[in-house]
Amino acid sequence: MTAVAAYAAPAAKAPLERTTIARRPVGPHDVLIEIKYSGICHSDIHQVKEEWGESLFPMVPGHEIAGVVTAVGDQVTKHKVGDRVGVGCFVDSCGECDNCKAGMEQFCLTGATATYPVDPNGDHMYGGYSTHIVVTENFALKIPEGVALDVAAPLLCAGITLYSPLKRWGAGPGKKVAVVGLGGLGHMGVKIAAALGAEVTVLSQSLRKQEDGLRLGAEAFYATSDPATFEELAGSFDLIVSTVSANFDLNAILGLVKTGGVFVNVGAPADPLPVHLFSLIDGNKTLAGSMIGGIAETQEMLDFCAEHGLGADIELIDADRINEAYDRVLAGDVRYRFVIDAATI
Template identity: 75%
Template sequence: MTTNVPAYAAPAPKAPLERTTVPRRAVGEHDVLIEIRYAGICHSDIHQARDGWGQGIYPMVPGHEIAGVVTGVGPSVTRFRVGDRVGVGCFVDSCRECAYCRQGLEQYCVRGMTGTYNALDKNGEPTYGGYSTHIVVDENYTVRIPDALPLDEAAPLLCAGITLYSPLARWQAGPGKKVAIVGLGGLGHMGVKIAHAMGAEVTVLSQTLRKEADGRKLGADHFHATSDPATFERLAGTFDLIVSTVSAPLDFGAYLGLLKTDGALVNVGAPEEPVSLNLFSLINGRRTLAGSMIGGIAETQKMLDFCAEHGLGAEVEVISADRINEAYERVLASDVRYRFVIDTATI
């Protein structure tokens, strides 16, 4: 039987979020019922709630950084029990049959993954995200949160953590590698922590030096201001890997010039507008311009285990649900150190 649960939703594009209720399906054969304890606020929540990327489904309940506790299981569930600490990230289903799904790369599902929110499930019903008290998710798209990670600090790892872990692992950040993280925000601060724990030499490239003390505390070896043109001259040809977390267009030629031969600039931030590129920035130096999107279920679990082993929770500011709209404005103003997390008990 469908159950209505309290939630915060955007009723229309660019409208403030407001308290409401949304339906949750009955717990099916392979489903787990999760009491959400914390939900992170990702910049992509703002993009989607305000229809910045288009194709918004309203009312929209954002939230794909979900940490909670299992309170019910379907009769055939084998991976989880009532009381387990679990997380849900950016998607809750995929085709399960294509080559990518079979490889554990569900985020690149040929038929398209089913987003945790702002998507239609296999029955054509809209999905609603983590700004709510409960969610029902297939056990195969649920991950276990290790006991060593506090739930509020773990919630942002389900997007911010895996979004940075995946390219850092794919491009082999580690000892002997020089890695730069562009932007020290909700994504970037986890990139610094993870790259440092992997053993890389880590540089932060930020607009100003305002956050330098934070960056070094998080594990950065170096910190440079991109607003200073001398930075691009001084660091030319320095890095094996640059991961850009910013959601504004960059001067890609300038950033590609910071790479060594065979270096890669990987984008995980997604500007709303198109960007331009002079291809000689790639041709000179056999450089790579790439993108990366979250990670599969197995890799997300691996990331959580890695973070637990190294004590890498997100830096969070826990807020009550009635401050969501204020938090959105503060995210846009870069006024958060470094991730807002909603205490869903306040919904």
């Protein structure tokens, strides 16, 4: 075991503080990654605050990791020392179940191993707010030279979370796509949908971020707080992807979907949302959900972003500002992703 520096929450709801953690030795199929950058996802805050159920502490969050390989096991074939790599929301799966064989390792039927905070056996896992991490070679993604490591880090969660549903439900030329919410997830949805060739509209609570939305690639921007929006845009969109974690009027949003269109939810509101089934029946509409993507699809997303010059809009911070960044995320005061400079850990 090797001791490395990290930032951890010592207990639920406690501020994060600098500490040291143990990383396992590099096994035959492992790679050791020197972490350069780690994104701050809103789910990190949920986990630290123990809002998704009981967990293990101390907790080192972080599943948007970008770095460089510094050592490889003697049977590693996919990576070499010096490679630019990323690690996302999970670091292992069984590889044998139907979902794993179909490239959906995130839905491993025996339980994918999350980057943090626990594995399927209930053992401690430490995330990316640290200087180094050891992972199995199959779960380290290649980051192409066409995207810088700092803006690539959020792609490992925010990027794939939006790329997967946009690709699956056919965002592209001739399709009208709406992205609900312009935050860490939503801003990547606008960029990716526009790069795919779709006509993109942002639906946000207010027009406060309108200039940003148009800069990122949207052709239109509407406020959901304005009742006229729902009259003007009724039945307009082939695909709507909602990224918001706050409660919203799902039936009103479904009214904006075209006949035969799709509404996909990737956000995670805390409370159940009521749905009037006639909102779906009237128009043969589909209500769907999506969660990240498998390893192959995540690599496809990284290659796509590099090809199109896409990265997250970030604010780079030193590690001693993590707690401040958490407060600002909760206040909606970030455009659009905080990324930790791991050199400051």
